Amino acid sequence: MSTLVAEKKKPVARGGRPAPELIFGDLWEFDPAPESADPKLKARYDLFIDGKFVAPKSGKYFDTINPANEQKLAEIALASAADVDAAYAAAQRAFDTTWGKMPGRERAKYLYRIARLLQDRAREFAVAETLDGGKPVKESRDFDVPMAAAHFFYHAGWADKLDYVAPGRRVAPLGVVGQVIPWNFPLLMCAWKLAPALAMGNCVVLKPAETTSITALKLAEIFQDAGLPPGVVNFVTGAGEVGAAVMNHPTPAKVAFTGSTEVGKLIMRSLAGSDKKMTMELGGKAANIVFDDAPLDQAVEGIVNGIFFNQGHVCCAGSRLLVQESVADQVIAKLKNRIRVLRVGDPMDKNTDVGAINSREQLDRIRQLVDVGVREGGEMFQSACRLPTKGFYFRPTIFSGVSMSHRIAREEIFGPVLSILTFRTVDEAIEKANNTAYGLSAGVWTDKGARILKLSTELKAGVVWANTYNKFDPTSPFGGYKESGFGREGGRQGLLDYVKLS
């Protein structure tokens, strides 16, 4: 692990007195406050095909672990090509016989029921999500699970209003769709992908990420409880090969992928020439731009929320801070004091702000890029918090003195690491913000409304947040420019990617 670099510039002492500093010590240490709800995990999870949990044809299973302590949580079925075939056959059958023919208002009832059942079991799902993925239970409780339910509720509302999706045109479902989702928001991505597809009348084969399959398979239990017709949703689990089988299968009319740009490119290459529709939601290296007239304390809060939310495992994370030179020192000083009080540790503790990194592989990648940052001359600051001895953890880290050519300013780190760059003028800020292969999101912090409007048109990013960051809503379309992907998810725009227009 990279060594801690002390701050080079100490504040200058005045009049013989030591420079004033705040003490964030252990005078009032909080006792552990573990969330105690039962996640109701099974020892072994099978594939979910045609409404039933079925053993994989190969008979093989793999372990899923808790990244907070590296202990095994459950065994997950490893799907083979034959299982993927079976899943697609079930989906096609469901589309032809039940789901595709069902009136929208009937489909809506199922979606509402799923949303309500998810709310009923919210704590159980929150704990399961945190165990499997490492995110703080505070976030899975207050964000992931409620937002997943919100997506089902919102799209349930659309199911009987297909005539208004594209006024003047006829709207029909595509048929069967294949979906592959990432490990950063396992349940939420599941809801995010499934809800619009189902509302529009499609049937789905979905592959969760291999490190975080549990909540998807728990969601399958809810589908059973809700009486969702067999085959409407099928889950096949496993790693990259299974994902490739789902994407490359001849059955789906459309595939949707959320994950890294690297894998997204592979998928696009393999599907080139086919008539499959595609949507891709890929990486990001978002600029969070702070102007000198911004309310600085709130901007700092937004910076923290932008990069340390979900340990920075967020495709739209504000991983590049662009701060106007005249306030850079002030913002960095405030940011350091804010980071000092972030609580890093056991994700199951209700007071934890930053939890565990999702996997050893991801932790290695973060360490590697942080080492590159140090070697390239970035000035690193890390919070001094104690980390648990077992499990995958990384301290909240900021790099100042970064320039556009540094790798940590260009590559997606997907961890709690912030690169700080400065700018002098509005145009320079726009130029630097757009100087990236990505274009998923951006943040603007200023008291000037006109400037917000100017930047929101000139920034090449799918989402531009003004004086806030990482705000999501099912009604708001989300998606990227350039190598951050194409297609939109959420809102009316998101529905259009799951229908045939005629």
Add this chain to the structure above:
Amino acid sequence: MLARSPQAAFRRLFDEVGSVDHVGIEERVAKYGTRSIKKASKLWGLKTAVSMVDLTTLEGKDTPGKVASLCQKALRPHDDPSIPSTAAVCVYPSMVRHARRVLGSDTAVRIASVATAFPSGQAPLKTRLAEVRAAVADGADEIDMVINRGAFLAGEFAAVQDEIAAVLEACGDATLKVILEVSELETYDAIRAASFLAMRVIREGDFIKTSTGKTSLNATLGNNQVMLEAIRDHYLDTGIAIAMKPAGGIRTAKQALTFLIAVKETLGDAWLNNTRYRFGASSVLNDLVRQIEKEKTGAYQAPYYFSEAAESY
């Protein structure tokens, strides 16, 4: 002409001390409410909160008898000897001598008095200063003054500061608490600006205070946060540590703990004591004591086990 308008005065002051985003502050303080404080840390927080209470009675119907019983409660909030006395009692100037008689001269409980034509402050400066001197002469250790909100809203900042300076002088050695009356300033920007105006006049260890408790809106986590951040910025800039007192509206132990978490995460350990942070409140004391006993015994006790508990059960 333009440069001398009240609006320009505000603009200059806001530019100088920085602005506050309402939505952002509300979001920040909402996070304090999600902190879960258990066991030993809860007990520490509750006891610390007791030691920070300025036990207050500010009613037209106050009598020497009422004040005497308030002082006894402040000295000994509960039979449990591990519960500390409160930081101070807070009374009208006419009651200071009665409080002093009960508390004596050698006591841990300080006497605070709301002088300066509390709560409106609408009396001639001469009268207000005379009131401060009288309270100090009668034995007040601390003076809670109100700022001239009329002057502040008219952009006459020098007048606001001059009056604070005059009161400060009248205080002598007594600690000064400057009440901004946040509900009459209305915006977070104005609260931050007024905090700086006051802090630039007062001494290390003097307080800024949210409110009189006599208007509709009193201490909230939001205005507490704005003032804590102002104190932090002033301290890092000048090295002068100003103390903070939210007053009014804090009725439950849970609320008090949430305010303390804000202190811990904004100003740090050096402010987690009653020389740097106080609660202007009365009913919160019994709830704090009730929660302390609950932590110790595992059960809530009936209100009649707590002295001066007026609420029914």
